[in-house]
Amino acid sequence: MEQEQSQDRFAALPRPPYFAVIFSSRRKDNDNDSYEAASDHMLSLAKRVPGFLGMESTRGTDGFGITVSYWTNEDAISTWKAQSENSVIRERGRWLWYDHFEVRVARVERAYGSH
Amino acid sequence: MEQEQSQDRFAALPRPPYFAVIFSSRRKDNDNDSYEAASDHMLSLAKRVPGFLGMESTRGTDGFGITVSYWTNEDAISTWKAQSENSVIRERGRWLWYDHFEVRVARVERAYGSH
Numbered sequence: 001m002e003q004e005q006s007q008d009r010f011a012a013l014p015r016p017p018y019f020a021v022i023f024s025s026r027r028k029d030n031d032n033d034s035y036e037a038a039s040d041h042m043l044s045l046a047k048r049v050p051g052f053l054g055m056e057s058t059r060g061t062d063g064f065g066i067t068v069s070y071w072t073n074e075d076a077i078s079t080w081k082a083q084s085e086n087s088v089i090r091e092r093g094r095w096l097w098y099d100h101f102e103v104r105v106a107r108v109e110r111a112y113g114s115h
Numbered sequence: 116m117e118q119e120q121s122q123d124r125f126a127a128l129p130r131p132p133y134f135a136v137i138f139s140s141r142r143k144d145n146d147n148d149s150y151e152a153a154s155d156h157m158l159s160l161a162k163r164v165p166g167f168l169g170m171e172s173t174r175g176t177d178g179f180g181i182t183v184s185y186w187t188n189e190d191a192i193s194t195w196k197a198q199s200e201n202s203v204i205r206e207r208g209r210w211l212w213y214d215h216f217e218v219r220v221a222r223v224e225r226a227y228g229s230h
Contacts, residue, residue: 010217022183108219111217111220113215
């Protein structure tokens with residue numbers, strides 16, 4: 001998903017409140033093809049969960065990345081997490097692709113944009 | 116701040132609850148020196164606001180970036196926003212450096228990491 005064109009990178013979101021999962025990670029410098037496949041798989045899982053609103057993701061050349069996914073409610077997040085953890089890809093990913101990651105789950109209370 | 120070494124990129128945060136400001140933006144391909152200076156200025160302003168907890172930031176080679184700043188309470192965010200808006204740098208930045216940006220203010224309710 002990190003290869004998308006820039007104009008598609010912003011999530012189109014409803015008015016708050018909704019929920020955000022902020023995933024910060026530092027990639028190992030390895031195995032980019034399998035990482036890209038897994039990343040696409042996580043997004044395709046998310047898109048099938050009712051309550052998924054959108055995702056924004058980017059990573060710098062130093063391997064540090066931030067992905068924020070948006071959800072209508074916490075049950076949807078739990079569903080996505082459970083499906084991901086049942087996925088061999090996710091379990092491999094945690095140890096194979098990342099040196100370190102942090103997850104913060106938050107309730108978005110207000111939002112505004114440049115236009 | 117996007118030039119920091121990867122090992123320093125994770126914010127050291129207390130246990131939730133706390134607040135997050137998620138700033139997604141698409142940079143214009145221009146004026147990198149002034150942008151870096153302004154970005155550093157925003158971070159230095161934040162560090163002087165009581166209640167600032169940390170910041171994580173990254174940007175891909177396509178110009179799409181995500182910066183998440185963390186705060187103990189919403190008053191601290193308002194203080195930072197007011198100081199930023201009083202800054203010529205911030206006002207220039209909105210129109211000079213970004214094609215588009217979105218801001219979401221959220222209350223972090225739970226968090227976990229890889230170790």
